[in-house]
Amino acid sequence: MITRDEQREAQAYAAAELEACGIVLTDAERSAIEVADFGLSRLREEGLMVLVYVNTDRYCAKELVLYPGQTCPEHRHPPFDGGAGKEETFRCRRGRVSLHVDGSELVLGPGEQFTIPPDTLHSFTAGPEGAVVSEFSSTSRDDLDVFTDPQVRRETVVA
Amino acid sequence: MITRDEQREAQAYAAAELEACGIVLTDAERSAIEVADFGLSRLREEGLMVLVYVNTDRYCAKELVLYPGQTCPEHRHPPFDGGAGKEETFRCRRGRVSLHVDGSELVLGPGEQFTIPPDTLHSFTAGPEGAVVSEFSSTSRDDLDVFTDPQVRRETVVA
Numbered sequence: 632m633i634t635r636d637e638q639r640e641a642q643a644y645a646a647a648e649l650e651a652c653g654i655v656l657t658d659a660e661r662s663a664i665e666v667a668d669f670g671l672s673r674l675r676e677e678g679l680m681v682l683v684y685v686n687t688d689r690y691c692a693k694e695l696v697l698y699p700g701q702t703c704p705e706h707r708h709p710p711f712d713g714g715a716g717k718e719e720t721f722r723c724r725r726g727r728v729s730l731h732v733d734g735s736e737l738v739l740g741p742g743e744q745f746t747i748p749p750d751t752l753h754s755f756t757a758g759p760e761g762a763v764v765s766e767f768s769s770t771s772r773d774d775l776d777v778f779t780d781p782q783v784r785r786e787t788v789v790a
Numbered sequence: 791m792i793t794r795d796e797q798r799e800a801q802a803y804a805a806a807e808l809e810a811c812g813i814v815l816t817d818a819e820r821s822a823i824e825v826a827d828f829g830l831s832r833l834r835e836e837g838l839m840v841l842v843y844v845n846t847d848r849y850c851a852k853e854l855v856l857y858p859g860q861t862c863p864e865h866r867h868p869p870f871d872g873g874a875g876k877e878e879t880f881r882c883r884r885g886r887v888s889l890h891v892d893g894s895e896l897v898l899g900p901g902e903q904f905t906i907p908p909d910t911l912h913s914f915t916a917g918p919e920g921a922v923v924s925e926f927s928s929t930s931r932d933d934l935d936v937f938t939d940p941q942v943r944r945e946t947v948v949a
Contacts (some may be wrong), residue, residue, distance in 0.1 A: 684879065767850075
């Protein structure tokens with residue numbers, strides 16, 4: 632659970648970080664930035680801010696914004712609707728992000744990218760200056776994500 | 791046909807425009823920017839500069855850069871491999887781009903986007919300051935594009 636203030640503060644942080652990357656947002660997008668605490672109630676440590684540009688039944692594009700040191704907890708994207716799970720390419724725009732994929736770690740800086748195969752366990756953590764990461768992928772079905780920590784809830788409750 | 795100088799100049803222009811958007815490129819990416827004249831030999835009027843971030847068998851992401859007033863000639867993305875043709879979302883990052891889709895025109899400025907259905911005739915023209923456009927899509931198969939102008943050749947010859 633997060634408070635309304637935490638949500639507003641995180642949206643403002645994410646919008647400012649995206650603008651610092653030169654990304655122009657509409658007002659509607661700024662207020663649609665998702666603030667996810669994964670049900671763990673420690674947003675600054677485990678959480679993620681997400682702006683979805685488009686998500687069709689074929690492809691998806693998002694911007695991901697992380698606070699300094701913030702981690703998106705380990706999860707995988709399982710197969711669905713008779714197809715493979717979500718395949719996704721992370722491209723770092725600003726700051727630094729450590730990707731943990733299937734037991735290996737790699738660090739991406741601005742202009743570096745990596746593609747995570749479907750149904751593969753991964754987590755990611757921002758460096759000390761936070762991170763902005765573009766995500767290009769097949770269709771996104773966040774509701775189907777399988778997290779390693781059984782306490783995770785993908786839907787964020789705002790108090 | 792374009793000259794090697796035209797190609798180099800267009801790559802440098804595109805790289806500078808992308809950097810002006812805050813987009814960080816690697817050296818390898820800068821020199822991999824495609825300069826397409828569509829076989830028409832009048833690059834500044836009809837042409838396009840393209841940086842492909844990723845193109846898997848499920849999705850694709852690119853940056854498109856246009857000179858001021860430059861047009862990408864009318865074409866459509868037909869069905870292939872038993873699936874629908876390419877579906878694509880254009881998001882304007884910088885400048886202005888006029889999209890002509892199936893007889894209608896709409897103008898996108900920074901932060902505005904539009905999704906073009908598969909197999910739908912479209913062309914686009916940059917405004918007087920040029921344009922940078924992010925393209926999010928299903929798999930890209932440029933070799934299958936069907937252009938209205940029979941003189942178009944998708945492969946660019948560099949003299």
